[in-house]
Amino acid sequence: MSTRPRTPAPATPAPGKLPLPELLEMKRRGDKVVMITAYDAPAARIADEAGVELILVGDTAAMVMLGHESTVPVTLDEMIFLTRAVTRAARRPLVIGDLPFGTYEVSDEQAVTSAIRMVKEGGADVVKLEGAGRMVDRVRAIAGSNIGVMAHIGLTPQSATKLGGFKAQGRSADAAKRLYEDALTLQEAGAFAIVLEAVPAAVAAHVTAALAVPTIGIGAGGGTDGQVLVWHDMLGMYAGRTPRFVKRYAEVAEEIGDAVARYAHEVKSGEFPEERHTYAISAEELAAFEEAIR
Numbered sequence: 001m002s003t004r005p006r007t008p009a010p011a012t013p014a015p016g017k018l019p020l021p022e023l024l025e026m027k028r029r030g031d032k033v034v035m036i037t038a039y040d041a042p043a044a045r046i047a048d049e050a051g052v053e054l055i056l057v058g059d060t061a062a063m064v065m066l067g068h069e070s071t072v073p074v075t076l077d078e079m080i081f082l083t084r085a086v087t088r089a090a091r092r093p094l095v096i097g098d099l100p101f102g103t104y105e106v107s108d109e110q111a112v113t114s115a116i117r118m119v120k121e122g123g124a125d126v127v128k129l130e131g132a133g134r135m136v137d138r139v140r141a142i143a144g145s146n147i148g149v150m151a152h153i154g155l156t157p158q159s160a161t162k163l164g165g166f167k168a169q170g171r172s173a174d175a176a177k178r179l180y181e182d183a184l185t186l187q188e189a190g191a192f193a194i195v196l197e198a199v200p201a202a203v204a205a206h207v208t209a210a211l212a213v214p215t216i217g218i219g220a221g222g223g224t225d226g227q228v229l230v231w232h233d234m235l236g237m238y239a240g241r242t243p244r245f246v247k248r249y250a251e252v253a254e255e256i257g258d259a260v261a262r263y264a265h266e267v268k269s270g271e272f273p274e275e276r277h278t279y280a281i282s283a284e285e286l287a288a289f290e291e292a293i294r
């Protein structure tokens, strides 16, 4: 029998946490990066086993988990609580803790303090924040504190009101050029990757070609280095409006709804529980018990 170590199949990932620099290598090789959101341990385990590289504990949690109308109300404490659940279960994927609205805009110090909490208390590997302009300094400050930071431009839901609603961005030559320049500036400030949300595919492809760091698209076409979808959107678990860029891979809410309705029906009718769902007691012990309570 050969004692040579077996060569792993090419698709088998190396054990342990995905090293952050591997994302740059993936971009160089043209390997697409798969990112998905998750907000609890079971979802993180499923994502890990499915082979995704990046799990974002997104502030979309405000809407899909906590029932808010927008991402604005979620707090850093709430995001840390959810991130902790995800990091307990995600072994291979890098976990990105989203910094919620109001936790990094005020100053570089506020941004670094929030990022440190996300890493130290939430167990996140890296963090994400939205915007360019003054947020470029926040990216620089966090990266300068040795915490990996992902940027997010295009449609930035935390500032949807200022953008005039949940609308595609970069659709005029001027707006596309601003987006392109913002991406370059964020890369220069130290962002390890940039999310491009709701941006014309052709613009996203130009931005992607201009950057050394990977772009992760959501509603930005197939020319980005990776894709991200929100867990509840892609699984059909969110009852609210979903954007046109969402592809549904399952209708989980329907399936859960059917199961809960059957359960309710069987409880009312007495069909559940059956004999096999109950514990037995010997006739002798039962008789003694009944004698004792008579």
Ligand code: KIV
Residues within 6 Å of the ligand: 037, 056, 057, 058, 059, 060, 061, 098, 152, 195, 218, 228, 230
């Ligand atoms: O919070 C989130 O889920 C996000 C994704 C939509 C990229 O930012």
